[in-house]
Amino acid sequence: MTAETEQPDRPGAPPVAGVPGTGPAVLGAAGVRVEFRARDGRGTARAVDGVDLEVRAGEIVALVGESGCGKTTLARTLLGLERPTAGRVAFEGRPLGYRAKELKAFRRRVQLVLQDPSGSLNPRHTVYDAVAEGLRIHHGSAPDERERVAAALARAGLRPPERFFLRYPHELSGGQRQRVVIAGALVLEPEVIVADEPVASLDASVRGEILALLLRLREDLGLSALVVTHDLGLAWNIADRVAVMYLGRVVEVGPVEEVLTAPRHPYTQALLSVLPEAPGRTPVVLTGEPPDPARIPGGCRFHARCQVLSSGEAERAGVADRCRTEDPGVLTSATTAQVACHYAAAAARSGATED
Amino acid sequence: MNYLEVQDLTVSYRTAAGELPAVRGVDLAVAPGSKVGIAGESGCGKSTVALALLRLLPASARMGGRILLDGEDVLTMRWGRLRAVRWAGASIVFQGAMHSLNAVHRIGDQIAEPILLHENATPAAAARRAGELLEQVGLPARRAAAYPHELSGGQRQRVMIAMALACGPRLIVADEPTTALDVMIQAQILRLIDQLVGEHGISMLMISHDLSVLADTCDRLAVMYAGRVVEEGPADQVFRSARHPYGAALGAAFPTIGDPASRRSPRGLPGDPPDPAAMPAGCAFGPRCPVAEPRCAETDPVLWPAGPDRAAACVRVLSDEQARGAGVPAGGAAPAEQVAAHPEKEGRTP
Numbered sequence: 001m002t003a004e005t006e007q008p009d010r011p012g013a014p015p016v017a018g019v020p021g022t023g024p025a026v027l028g029a030a031g032v033r034v035e036f037r038a039r040d041g042r043g044t045a046r047a048v049d050g051v052d053l054e055v056r057a058g059e060i061v062a063l064v065g066e067s068g069c070g071k072t073t074l075a076r077t078l079l080g081l082e083r084p085t086a087g088r089v090a091f092e093g094r095p096l097g098y099r100a101k102e103l104k105a106f107r108r109r110v111q112l113v114l115q116d117p118s119g120s121l122n123p124r125h126t127v128y129d130a131v132a133e134g135l136r137i138h139h140g141s142a143p144d145e146r147e148r149v150a151a152a153l154a155r156a157g158l159r160p161p162e163r164f165f166l167r168y169p170h171e172l173s174g175g176q177r178q179r180v181v182i183a184g185a186l187v188l189e190p191e192v193i194v195a196d197e198p199v200a201s202l203d204a205s206v207r208g209e210i211l212a213l214l215l216r217l218r219e220d221l222g223l224s225a226l227v228v229t230h231d232l233g234l235a236w237n238i239a240d241r242v243a244v245m246y247l248g249r250v251v252e253v254g255p256v257e258e259v260l261t262a263p264r265h266p267y268t269q270a271l272l273s274v275l276p277e278a279p280g281r282t283p284v285v286l287t288g289e290p291p292d293p294a295r296i297p298g299g300c301r302f303h304a305r306c307q308v309l310s311s312g313e314a315e316r317a318g319v320a321d322r323c324r325t326e327d328p329g330v331l332t333s334a335t336t337a338q339v340a341c342h343y344a345a346a347a348a349r350s351g352a353t354e355d
Numbered sequence: 356m357n358y359l360e361v362q363d364l365t366v367s368y369r370t371a372a373g374e375l376p377a378v379r380g381v382d383l384a385v386a387p388g389s390k391v392g393i394a395g396e397s398g399c400g401k402s403t404v405a406l407a408l409l410r411l412l413p414a415s416a417r418m419g420g421r422i423l424l425d426g427e428d429v430l431t432m433r434w435g436r437l438r439a440v441r442w443a444g445a446s447i448v449f450q451g452a453m454h455s456l457n458a459v460h461r462i463g464d465q466i467a468e469p470i471l472l473h474e475n476a477t478p479a480a481a482a483r484r485a486g487e488l489l490e491q492v493g494l495p496a497r498r499a500a501a502y503p504h505e506l507s508g509g510q511r512q513r514v515m516i517a518m519a520l521a522c523g524p525r526l527i528v529a530d531e532p533t534t535a536l537d538v539m540i541q542a543q544i545l546r547l548i549d550q551l552v553g554e555h556g557i558s559m560l561m562i563s564h565d566l567s568v569l570a571d572t573c574d575r576l577a578v579m580y581a582g583r584v585v586e587e588g589p590a591d592q593v594f595r596s597a598r599h600p601y602g603a604a605l606g607a608a609f610p611t612i613g614d615p616a617s618r619r620s621p622r623g624l625p626g627d628p629p630d631p632a633a634m635p636a637g638c639a640f641g642p643r644c645p646v647a648e649p650r651c652a653e654t655d656p657v658l659w660p661a662g663p664d665r666a667a668a669c670v671r672v673l674s675d676e677q678a679r680g681a682g683v684p685a686g687g688a689a690p691a692e693q694v695a696a697h698p699e700k701e702g703r704t705p
Contacts (some may be wrong), residue, residue: 065530205604206624215619237618276537277594283542285539289507
């Protein structure tokens with residue numbers, strides 16, 4: 001399944017010891033592929049095309065990429081909402097079972113926080129009911145339901161919680177609604193939270209508040225989190241590691257400081273260069289949009305849009321042919337910095353021989 | 356002369372709870388060919404200002420003040436004139452292209468519609484023009500036959516821009532034109548807007564909650580809070596060294612990647628904007644302000660000069676400027692680059 005993997009060690013990379021999330025893997029994907037029938041009914045769309053990724057205890061991993069890169073499908077697969085076509089999902093080292101009972105037990109411990117809190121809350125349910133729903137599903141009518149709902153609301157920053165019990169979503173601000181959604185996830189005391197664009201629909205001022213809450217939950221409860229986002233600033237704000245996805249694959253992964261301040265994959269470099277107020281970078285605006293996952297290009301899947309290939313730099317480095325014909329392979333789930341790029345690998349090799 | 360000049364604009368909505376103020380006295384000026392940004396969070400009144408410019412507000416809205424478009428007051432215009440000004444004098448690119456395009460009409464027909472209505476063009480000429488506009492925004496002319504659902508989010512936003520350009524307006528109002536788009540698509544769209552307004556000498560008013568996007572695109576920035584402009588000045592300076600605490604909070608909300616200060620420390624602003632039905636006494640931002648003082652609950656500050664060509668509505672700015680000896684005359688020009696490079700030297704030392 002895994003093709004040849006480019007995993008050049010980064011000279012001078014900081015040791016990972018002491019960094020949050022060096023513990024055992026809590027939730028992981030190994031060789032996961034998810035295929036759908038293509039929209040036009042012909043062929044298959046490879047939404048996730050071979051991904052190894054692990055979230056370790058107490059670690060926050062940001063999964064970033066553009067719409068359609070497969071990041072949400074991968075997250076749904078990690079939650080057991082989608083069955084991988086190949087590969088497997090593991091929770092605490094054991095393969096995820098897909099029988100209803102197994103999934104129910106799994107979902108108590110791995111909770112989803114959706115984007116757009118207005119859409120994920122029932123407008124006719126009070127805050128209390130919205131938060132208690134998960135408890136009722138998993139524990140029936142627990143005698144301490146009221147206390148647990150109050151504790152979850154308080155943890156999510158809605159204090160005093162009793163004041164919010166009887167409110168309806170429309171009476172709350174966007175930030176408060178997102179906190180209710182997070183409280184709904186916390187009430188079951190999960191080990192892992194999977195958050196899909198938790199701040200994309202929120203105002204700038206509220207964004208920081210919600211991100212700070214996610215960080216605090218990790219500190220207080222030791223929660224692990226996988227945060228799916230297109231916002232690289234979010235990764236810089238809260239994540240320990242970042243995985244950059246392009247067209248169904250993780251193309252660069254590693255500690256946030258390394259990947260975001262010294263990106264090696266041309267795609268990561270381009271994404272960072274077009275951020276507003278990106279310091280000192282010439283913006284590389286890629287033309288067009290990512291190709292259809294039903295028609296993934298051969299060779300490196302990024303080669304048709306790659307600025308390093310089109311500028312002739314890859315040619316000079318002698319890797320242009322490999323870019324067009326040879327798949328750089330699947331990155332491993334190790335926590336070190338890795339990149340799936342022939343050019344970056346060649347650059348690392350020549351850097352190593354010069355030293 | 357400014358192409359757009361908004362003078363003491365007020366907008367309130369009649370609701371069951373009484374008359375609620377949404378815009379409480381806003382002044383804005385957009386010079387020909389310049390790009391002005393309005394930043395602020397939901398409910399601050401920025402979109403209400405945008406809609407008021409072309410009198411697109413619902414019937415429950417009551418407006419006051421003046422909106423001079425090329426010297427003519429939009430608020431007192433007759434219907435016929437207003438119809439002529441919409442699209443041709445000023446046009447709007449709305450946020451959420453999915454909902455702003457009609458799902459059951461081909462995009463070519465939607466772009467051609469204002470041309471047919473405004474320019475008495477023949478259907479064939481309008482269709483040809485729609486094709487040219489699509490090419491201008493980077494879509495092949497043959498896509499005119501597509502329906503909105505056949506396009507990606509970025510492509511739909513390009514169609515919105517083509518529509519806005521259809522009747523050759525002198526001002527484009529862009530309300531969150533890139534919100535909900537991916538970073539790369541956002542960069543493409545911002546670039547396109549920048550190039551088109553530059554080529555055609557169009558003025559632009561861009562509205563967003565993301566100060567960094569506005570700082571990248573606009574010449575000047577106005578920050579709105581609770582229906583008022585609380586800070587105004589050259590875009591780069593407002594973004595990098597806001598004088599109003601709210602402007603500073605908005606600027607810090609999106610981190611600069613690589614900046615150690617924002618690593619693992621997201622910065623937001625606690626609390627919510629005030630309820631328009633129960634505005635706090637004194638400064639509207641007081642209850643959320645990290646540096647509020649007792650006097651803030653008593654004085655409702657107005658925009659005050661806060662350095663060359665800048666203004667801020669904060670009592671602290673007022674005292675700072677007084678301590679410097681004199682109010683700096685607004686409009687005093689300092690080279691923007693110089694000031695940006697030495698933020699500590701902003702303002703004029705006596």
